[in-house]
Amino acid sequence: MMYAAIMGYGTIGSGVAEILEGSRERIAERAGQEIVLKYVLDLREFPDSPVADRIVHDVKVIEEDEQVGLVVETMGGLNPAYSFVKSCLSAGKHVITSNKALVEAYGTELLQIAREKGVNFFFEASVGGGIPIIRTLYRCLMGERILEITGILNGTTNFILTKMDRDGASFEAALKEAQDLGYAERNPEADVEGHDTCRKIAILTAMMTGKEVHYKDIYTEGITRITDRDFCYARKMGTSVKLFGTSRIVGDQVYARVAPVMIGREHPLYGVSGVFNGILVKSDMLGTSMYYGSGAGKLPTASAVVADMIEAVQNQDRNVALGWGNEQQQMADINTGECRYFVRIEGNLSEGKQKLASVFGQVETFVLDDTDEFAFLTEKISEKCFRELATVLDGEYQSKGSEGIRQIIRVELA
Ligand code: HSE
DSSP states (O other), rough: OEEEEEEEOOOHHHHHHHHHTTTTHHHHHHHOOEEEEEEEOOOSOOSSSTGGGEEEEEEEHHHHHHEEOOOOOOOOOSSTHHHHHHHHHHTTTEEEEEEEEHHHHHHHHHHHHHHHHHEEEOOOSSSSSSSSHIIIIITTTTSSHHHHHHHEEOHHHHHHHHHHHHOOOOHHHHHHHHTTSSSSSSHHHHHSHHHHHHHHHHHHHHHHHHSSOOOGGGGEOTTTTOOOOHHHHHHHTTTTEEEEEEEEEEEHHHEEEEEEEETTTTTTTTTOOTTTTEEEEEEEEEEEEEEEEOOOSSSHHHHHHHHHHHHHTTTTTOOOOSSSSSBBBBOOOOOOOOEEEEEEEEEEHHHHHHHHHHHOOOOOEEOTTTOOOEEEEOSSSHHHHHHHHHHHHHHHHHEEEEEEEEEEEEOOOO
């Protein structure tokens, strides 16, 4: 019998308790022994809940109870999650977390403590909710060299962009709908500015490279500047716009970024819509593989936590190597990375064609009826080169009284 504790009885924590109770026999069979929930740590009381008799308010009760060998952290945030998790691992207990901020900020240190103590620190639910991507990377693809991970890792922004694409909604209207439906927070900044996606791609990059990666080293752009006009062009071009977290190995360099990307219908992630997440992995032997499902929500996320709990019990006497070591990964300068770019500029296309060609060469152009602008699609060039050329073109248009460049979106058609 393995005694467990849950720290944080919010949406995910209560989902974990629900699954442990509802699927008790199946979990026992798969874990090889029964997992018994002994404590639930929270600041609040839950008198009407099924765990009312197990609520505790002091983490020391859990830390000091030698019977408890397995601790789930579903509090979120860094404080006090970090110190609670660290002391539980140091006390020789397995820890499972759904907390991406914790894993991104302290994963390297917590994994090291787990190795030293011969216990496990698992975090499947921290990326992609219920989608099994972390275990896929360290177990199923363990014979592969991972070359790229690109994910739609945030359900809120994917819902907003899908609404803008399918219904022609403005960003503001789609955000409001996401908030009304409870997908987006009242303060949606972490989602719409790309910070949530950035933490998740930082964790996936650490799993890909085996080294520590920090979100501050990853270029991040959100979706707040994407407009319904952009989607009018996208529809005309047979494309859509998605928020991608991408990490790619090119030679001996690792490029990572979070940004909206215009993609074609042939792109494997094109069909990932609404609140769903999708993660594409390119590796040297398998080639492209895709993982799709619910990236958030009570039971999907709790399901990933419970799977980690079972894995910890199956390996209760040894540390399972996740391949994430102590070295720090240097990230490549995004300016040297190459991409295609979609650009919208105020002006008349027939008047501006020569000017455009003199700066960017022959490029595909697009015009929407009844607008005072046109758009074009560059060939693949480096970010640095693109920025220099765009500055020249923008300057020329602005010197003639035009607003100049209105929009720039990176493009990956296949
Ligand atoms: N706010 C996140 C999302 C929740 O919308 O995907 C899961 O991390």
